[in-house]
Amino acid sequence: MDAQFWLIQAFNGISYGALLFLLASGLSLIFGVMRIVNLAHGSFFLLGGYVALTVIWTTGSWLLAIPVAALTVAVVGLLMERIFLRPLGFDPLRQVLLTVGFAYLFQQAALDIWGGDNLDITPPDILKGSIVIEGLHLPVYRIFMIGMAGTIGLALWVTMEKTRIGAMIRATVDDAQMARGVGIDTSRVSMFIFALGAFLAALGGVIGGAFLGVYPGLDFAILPIAFAVVIIGGMGSLTGAAVGSLIVGLADNFGKALFPEVSYFTLYAPMVLILALKPTGLFGRE
Amino acid sequence: MESRRKLLIVIAALLAVLIVTPFANSYVIVLVTHALIFAILAMSLDILLGFAGLPSLGQAAYLGMGAYLTAILATRFQFGLDWTFGLVVVLGILIGAATAALFGLFAVHAGGVYFLMITLALGMCVWGLAYRWNSLTGGDNGIVLPTRPEFGIQLADDVTYFFVVFGFFVAALALLTVLVRSPFGRSLVGIRENEPRMRILGYHTWLHKYLAFIIAGGFGGLAGVLWAHAHGLVSPEDVVLATSVDALLMVVLGGPGTLVGGAVGAGIVVFLREYLSTLVPWWQYVLGGVYVLTILYLPGGLMSVPERIRGWRARWENGVRVKFPRHTS
Numbered sequence: 001m002d003a004q005f006w007l008i009q010a011f012n013g014i015s016y017g018a019l020l021f022l023l024a025s026g027l028s029l030i031f032g033v034m035r036i037v038n039l040a041h042g043s044f045f046l047l048g049g050y051v052a053l054t055v056i057w058t059t060g061s062w063l064l065a066i067p068v069a070a071l072t073v074a075v076v077g078l079l080m081e082r083i084f085l086r087p088l089g090f091d092p093l094r095q096v097l098l099t100v101g102f103a104y105l106f107q108q109a110a111l112d113i114w115g116g117d118n119l120d121i122t123p124p125d126i127l128k129g130s131i132v133i134e135g136l137h138l139p140v141y142r143i144f145m146i147g148m149a150g151t152i153g154l155a156l157w158v159t160m161e162k163t164r165i166g167a168m169i170r171a172t173v174d175d176a177q178m179a180r181g182v183g184i185d186t187s188r189v190s191m192f193i194f195a196l197g198a199f200l201a202a203l204g205g206v207i208g209g210a211f212l213g214v215y216p217g218l219d220f221a222i223l224p225i226a227f228a229v230v231i232i233g234g235m236g237s238l239t240g241a242a243v244g245s246l247i248v249g250l251a252d253n254f255g256k257a258l259f260p261e262v263s264y265f266t267l268y269a270p271m272v273l274i275l276a277l278k279p280t281g282l283f284g285r286e
Numbered sequence: 287m288e289s290r291r292k293l294l295i296v297i298a299a300l301l302a303v304l305i306v307t308p309f310a311n312s313y314v315i316v317l318v319t320h321a322l323i324f325a326i327l328a329m330s331l332d333i334l335l336g337f338a339g340l341p342s343l344g345q346a347a348y349l350g351m352g353a354y355l356t357a358i359l360a361t362r363f364q365f366g367l368d369w370t371f372g373l374v375v376v377l378g379i380l381i382g383a384a385t386a387a388l389f390g391l392f393a394v395h396a397g398g399v400y401f402l403m404i405t406l407a408l409g410m411c412v413w414g415l416a417y418r419w420n421s422l423t424g425g426d427n428g429i430v431l432p433t434r435p436e437f438g439i440q441l442a443d444d445v446t447y448f449f450v451v452f453g454f455f456v457a458a459l460a461l462l463t464v465l466v467r468s469p470f471g472r473s474l475v476g477i478r479e480n481e482p483r484m485r486i487l488g489y490h491t492w493l494h495k496y497l498a499f500i501i502a503g504g505f506g507g508l509a510g511v512l513w514a515h516a517h518g519l520v521s522p523e524d525v526v527l528a529t530s531v532d533a534l535l536m537v538v539l540g541g542p543g544t545l546v547g548g549a550v551g552a553g554i555v556v557f558l559r560e561y562l563s564t565l566v567p568w569w570q571y572v573l574g575g576v577y578v579l580t581i582l583y584l585p586g587g588l589m590s591v592p593e594r595i596r597g598w599r600a601r602w603e604n605g606v607r608v609k610f611p612r613h614t615s
Contacts, residue, residue: 037343037402039531084578092399093341094581097538100531101577108570224410224527231403261421264414268407275404276392 032236382507
C-alpha cells in the first residue's frame with residue numbers, strides 16, 4: 001500500500017470513469033429530457049461493440065469502426081424512440097418495460113448474429129504498450145480513453161451551453177411544458193437526445209470493447225453501473241455525469257482493491273443514500 | 287353476483303391445476319411449482335404496483351433474502367431440514383419484511399420515476415452483496431442446498447413439494463385477497479388514485495404505503511424460501527435486475543390490481559423462460575416480443591381481455607361505433 005498503489009489505482013479508476021462517462025452521459029441526458037428509465041442503454045453499448053467488430057472484420061479499419069458503429073446504433077435508437085416510445089406518451093412504468101423488451105430483443109439478435117463467444121476488439125498498435133512515468137506503467141490505451149472522454153465531454157458541453165439546440169435541450173430538461181409553451185418542439189428534442197444517447201453509448205461500447213471485451217451479458221452487467229453514475233451525478237446534468245463517472249470509477253476500483261467482499265455494495269449504497277436524501281443527484285436541478 | 291362468478295372461476299382454475307398437475311410428466315410438475323412460486327412474488331408486487339401504484343424495480347431483493355436465508359441455514363446449521371422447515375418459512379417472511387422495512391425508509395417517500403430508480407438501486411445493493419460477499423453467499427457460484435426437508439412427508443418428492451407450494455400459494459392468494467378488500471386495501475387504491483385527497487381526508491398516506499411495502503416484502507421472502515428448495519441452488523442470478531423486471535412484467539401482463547392476473551402472468555413468463563428456452567434457441571424474441579406487445583396493445587393486461595371482448599360485442603349489437611377511450615394512466 002505505498003504511493004505507487006494509490007497512484008495506479010487512481011489512474012485506473014479515472015480511466016474507467018472516462019469510459020463510464022461515455023456510457024452514462026447519454027443515459028443522463030435521456031433521463032433529463034424524456035424522464036425515461038432506459039434499460040436498453042446497456043444494449044446500445046454492447047451493440048456498438050459488436051457492430052465495430054463487424055466493421056473491423058470486413059474492412060480491417062479500427063478507425064472506421066468507431067463512427068460506423070456509433071451512427072448505426074444511433075439510427076437504431078432513433079427508430080426505437082420514434083416508432084415505439086413516442087406513441088406511449090408519459091408513463092414511466094410502461095416505458096421501462098418497453099425498453100426491457102427491446103433489451104431482450106437486442107440480446108437475442110446479437111446472439112444470433114455474433115454468437116455467444118467472448119470477443120475482443122484489438123486497438124491499433126499505436127495504442128498498445130504503455131509509457132513509464134516515474135516508475136509507473138501507464139497503458140497508452142487508458143490514456144487514450146481519458147482523452148476521448150475529455151474530447152467528447154468538451155464537445156457536449158459546448159453544444160449544451162453555446163448552441164441553440166443546447167439551449168432548447170436545457171429548457172426541456174428544466175420544464176418540458178414551459179418549453180413547449182415557448183415554441184420548442186420537445187418531441188424533436190427528445191428524438192435527437194435519444195439518438196445522441198445511443199450514439200454515445202455505442203461509442204463507449206467500441207472504446208470499451210478493447211478493455212472489457214464484447215460478450216453476451218455485458219449489456220446487463222454494465223447497465224446498473226451506468227445508473228449509479230446518473231443517480232449520483234444527477235439526471236440531465238453533464239457536469240453531474242462527469243463527476244458521477246469519476247466517483248463511480250474510483251469507488252469501483254478502490255472498492256475492489258480494498259474491500260473486495262462488499263465492493264458492489266459500496267457502489268450502490270451511496271446511490272441509495274443520494275436518492276433518498278437528494279433525489280435529483282449531486283448536480284441535478286430541482 | 288359478478289364477484290361470486292369470478293371467485294368460482296378462480297376456484298375452478300385452482301382445482302384444475304391441483305388435480306391435473308400430479309398426473310403430468312415430472313418436468314411439467316417442476317415447471318408448475320416454479321410458476322406458483324413466482325406467482326407469489328408477482329402477487330406481492332401487485333400489492334405495490336396494482337393497488338398502491340408503486341412500480342418497484344427491486345422485488346427480487348426480497349426473494350433473494352428469503353432464498354439466501356434458507357440456503358445459509360440449511361448448509362451452515364443443518365437447520366430447516368426437518369419440522370423446523372416451518373420455522374424457516376416464518377423466518378423467511380420476517381427477513382423479507384424486515385428488509386422491506388429498512389428499504390422502505392428510503393424508497394416509499396419517492397414517487398414515479400424516482401421510486402423506480404431507488405428500488406432498482408436497493409435491488410442492486412442486495413445483488414452486490416450476494417455476488418461479492420463470498421464467505422457468506424458463495425459469490426458467483428451460489429449455494430447448493432442439501433436435500434429438501436423431511437418431516438413425516440418427503441419434500442424431496444417433486445409431487446409432494448408441488449402440493450406444499452400449492453398450499454402456500456392458495457394461502458397467499460387468500461390472505462392478499464382479504465387484504466386488498468379490507469379498509470386498508472381500499473385506502474391503498476385511494477392513494478394510487480389521488481394521494482393528496484387521501485391526505486386531506488386524514489389518512490397517513492406514507493404509513494399506508496410503507497406498510498404495503500413491508501407486506502409485499504414478507505410475501506417476497508416467502509417466495510424466496512420456497513424457491514431455494516425448489517431450485518436447489520441459490521445464486522446471484524436469482525437477484526439480478528432481470529428477475530425484478532420479470533416480476534413486473536408478470537403483473538403487467540396479467541393485469542395490475544387483480545392479484546390473479548399476476549399469477550397468470552407468472553405462469554406465462556416461467557413457461558417462456560424455462561420451457562420454451564429448452565425447445566428453441568430464439569425464445570428471447572418471444573419474451574421480448576411479449577414485453578413490447580403487452581405494453582403497446584394490452585395496457586390492462588390479460589385480465590382485461592374479457593371486458594374488452596364484452597365491449598366489442600356491445601358495440602356490435604348496438605350497431606354504433608363508439609370510440610373507446612384509450613387506456614392511459
